[in-house]
Amino acid sequence: MQIAEKLQSMAARSPWLYRINAGSCNGCDVELATTALIPRYDVERLGCKYCGSPKHADIVLITGPVTAAVKDKVLRVYNEIPDPKVTVAVGICPISGGVFRDSYSIPGPLDSIIPVDVNVPGCPPRPQAIIEGVAKALAIWKTRI
Amino acid sequence: MKELFSYAFHMLVFPGGVFALCLGLLLKGVDRKVLARMQRRVGPPILQPFFDIVKLGRKETILPASGHTPMFRFAPILGFMGMMVAAMVLPIPGVWNGAEGLGDMLMMLYLLPMPALALMLAGSSSSSPYGAIGASREMILMFAYEIPLLAVILAVAFKVGHATGGVAEFSFAKIVEYQLQNGSLIFDWTMFPAFLAFLMFIPGTLGSVPFDLAEAETEVLEGPLLEYSGPGLAMFHLGAALKMVVVMGLGVVMFFPGTIPGGWITNMGWFAVKCMLLMLFSVTLVRAAMGRLRTDQTFKFYLKYPATLAYVSLGLTYFIR
Numbered sequence: 001m002q003i004a005e006k007l008q009s010m011a012a013r014s015p016w017l018y019r020i021n022a023g024s025c026n027g028c029d030v031e032l033a034t035t036a037l038i039p040r041y042d043v044e045r046l047g048c049k050y051c052g053s054p055k056h057a058d059i060v061l062i063t064g065p066v067t068a069a070v071k072d073k074v075l076r077v078y079n080e081i082p083d084p085k086v087t088v089a090v091g092i093c094p095i096s097g098g099v100f101r102d103s104y105s106i107p108g109p110l111d112s113i114i115p116v117d118v119n120v121p122g123c124p125p126r127p128q129a130i131i132e133g134v135a136k137a138l139a140i141w142k143t144r145i
Numbered sequence: 146m147k148e149l150f151s152y153a154f155h156m157l158v159f160p161g162g163v164f165a166l167c168l169g170l171l172l173k174g175v176d177r178k179v180l181a182r183m184q185r186r187v188g189p190p191i192l193q194p195f196f197d198i199v200k201l202g203r204k205e206t207i208l209p210a211s212g213h214t215p216m217f218r219f220a221p222i223l224g225f226m227g228m229m230v231a232a233m234v235l236p237i238p239g240v241w242n243g244a245e246g247l248g249d250m251l252m253m254l255y256l257l258p259m260p261a262l263a264l265m266l267a268g269s270s271s272s273s274p275y276g277a278i279g280a281s282r283e284m285i286l287m288f289a290y291e292i293p294l295l296a297v298i299l300a301v302a303f304k305v306g307h308a309t310g311g312v313a314e315f316s317f318a319k320i321v322e323y324q325l326q327n328g329s330l331i332f333d334w335t336m337f338p339a340f341l342a343f344l345m346f347i348p349g350t351l352g353s354v355p356f357d358l359a360e361a362e363t364e365v366l367e368g369p370l371l372e373y374s375g376p377g378l379a380m381f382h383l384g385a386a387l388k389m390v391v392v393m394g395l396g397v398v399m400f401f402p403g404t405i406p407g408g409w410i411t412n413m414g415w416f417a418v419k420c421m422l423l424m425l426f427s428v429t430l431v432r433a434a435m436g437r438l439r440t441d442q443t444f445k446f447y448l449k450y451p452a453t454l455a456y457v458s459l460g461l462t463y464f465i466r
C-alpha cells in the first residue's frame with residue numbers, strides 16, 4: 001500500500017504540457033511560449049516539459065475561442081491524449097468567447113465541447129497567471145494519476 | 146543451473162538491469178539540471194527522469210489504428226533488451242570483468258545500433274508521416290556516425306594489439322588490463338585524435354542536440370516516438386538511459402579505465418563520476434551551446450571531422466609501434 005502511494009506521489013511530479021491552438025489570435029500562445037521558455041519563469045522546475053506529441057501529454061493548455069473550422073480537429077487531438085489528463089483554458093477566449101463572443105463562426109465556449117478543469121482569464125493572461133493555472137492543474141493532476 | 150542464475154543476475158540486477166538503469170536515469174537527471182543551470186534556470190529535480198518513467202508507466206496506451214501493431218509493440222523492447230545485454234558485456238574497471246570473451250568489442254559494435262534500429266522500426270510501423278521521416282533521418286544519421294565509431298574501435302584494438310605483441314585485441318578485459326599496467330590511452334598522443342572523434346560520436350549516437358534530427362521536436366514532433374504513449378514510451382526512455390551508460394562506459398573503458406584504491410564500491414563510484422564527466426563535456430555543454438544541424442550538414446560533419454581524426458589515429462598506430 002505504501003509503495004503504491006509512493007509511486008503515485010512520484011508520478012504526480014512529472015506533468016508534461018501540450019498546447020492546442022483553437023483559433024487563438026496568437027496573443028495567448030506568445031505568453032505561453034514565454035512562460036515556458038524564458039529562464040525567469042522556468043516551468044521545468046515543476047517537472048513540466050513541453051512535448052511535441054499529444055500522445056505524451058498530461059496537461060493540455062487550450063487557447064482560442066474554438067472556431068467552427070478547428071472544432072473537429074481540437075476534439076480529435078484531445079481524444080488522442082491518453083488518460084488521465086487535465087485541461088486548462090488559457091485566455092478569456094476559450095472561457096466565454098471573449099471579443100469573438102456571439103460570432104457566427106464560434107460554436108460555443110470550450111466547456112461546451114470538452115471538459116475544462118482550470119480557467120485562466122485575461123486577454124492575454126500574464127505569465128504569472130498562466131503559471132498559477134499550471135500549478136492549479138498540477139493539484140488536480142495529483143488526484144487523477 | 147547455477148550458471149543460468151548467475152547470468153540472469155548479471156543481466157537483470159548488477160552491471161546490466163537495475164544498476165545501469167539507475168545510473169542512466171541519474172545521468173539524464175544531472176544532464177537536465179546542469180543544462181538548466183547553464184541557462185540560468187532553476188531546472189527540474191535531479192530525480193526527474195525517475196518520476197517521468199513512473200508516470201509514463203501508469204498512463205494509457207493508445208495504438209495507431211492503421212499501424213503494424215505487433216511491430217509497434219515489439220520495437221521498444223528490442224532497443225531496451227539490446228542495451229541490457231550491452232550493459233552486461235561492458236566491463237566496469239575494478240568491479241566487473243564484462244563478458245571476458247575474445248571478441249566482445251565486436252559484439253558491442255553490433256549491440257550499440259540496436260536502439261537506432263528500434264527507432265527505425267517504431268517510425269516505420271507507426272503509420273505516421275512524421276514517424277517515417279524520423280526513421281529515414283535516423284537511418285542517415287546512423288550511416289554517418291557508425292564510420293568514425295568503427296575507426297575509433299579499430300584504432301584502440303590495433304594499439305593494444307601491437308603493444309601486446311599481436312595484431313589486434315578485441316577483448317575489453319585485455320584492453321582494460323593493458324591500460325591499468327601501461328597508463329591510460331588518453332595520455333598517449335597517437336590516440337588523442339581518436340578520443341576527440343569519440344567525443345564527437347557521442348551526441349550523434351545519443352541523438353542529443355546538434356544531431357537530434359530524428360526526434361526534432363520542432364519539425365517532426367519527436368519523429369518515431371510520436372505515436373507512442375504510456376509504457377511503450379517509458380521503455381524507449383529506459384533504453385535511452387541505458388544507452389547513455391553504455392556509450393559513456395565504452396568511452397571510459399577504451400580511453401581512461403584507471404582505478405582508484407579501495408574496494409569495488411569506491412571503484413563503482415569512480416566509474417560513475419567518470420561517466421558523468423564524459424557526459425558533461427560531450428552532451429550537456431554541446432547541447433547548451435548549439436542549435437540543430439540539417440541532415441546533410443550532419444552527414445558531412447561526421448564524414449569530415451570525426452572520421453578523419455579517427456583515421457589519423459588508426460594510421461599513427463600502424464606506423465608508430
Ligand code: SF4
Nearest residue numbers: 025027091092093123
Ligand atoms: S484571450 Fe485575447 S490574447 Fe488570448 S487568444 Fe483570445 S483575444 Fe487573443
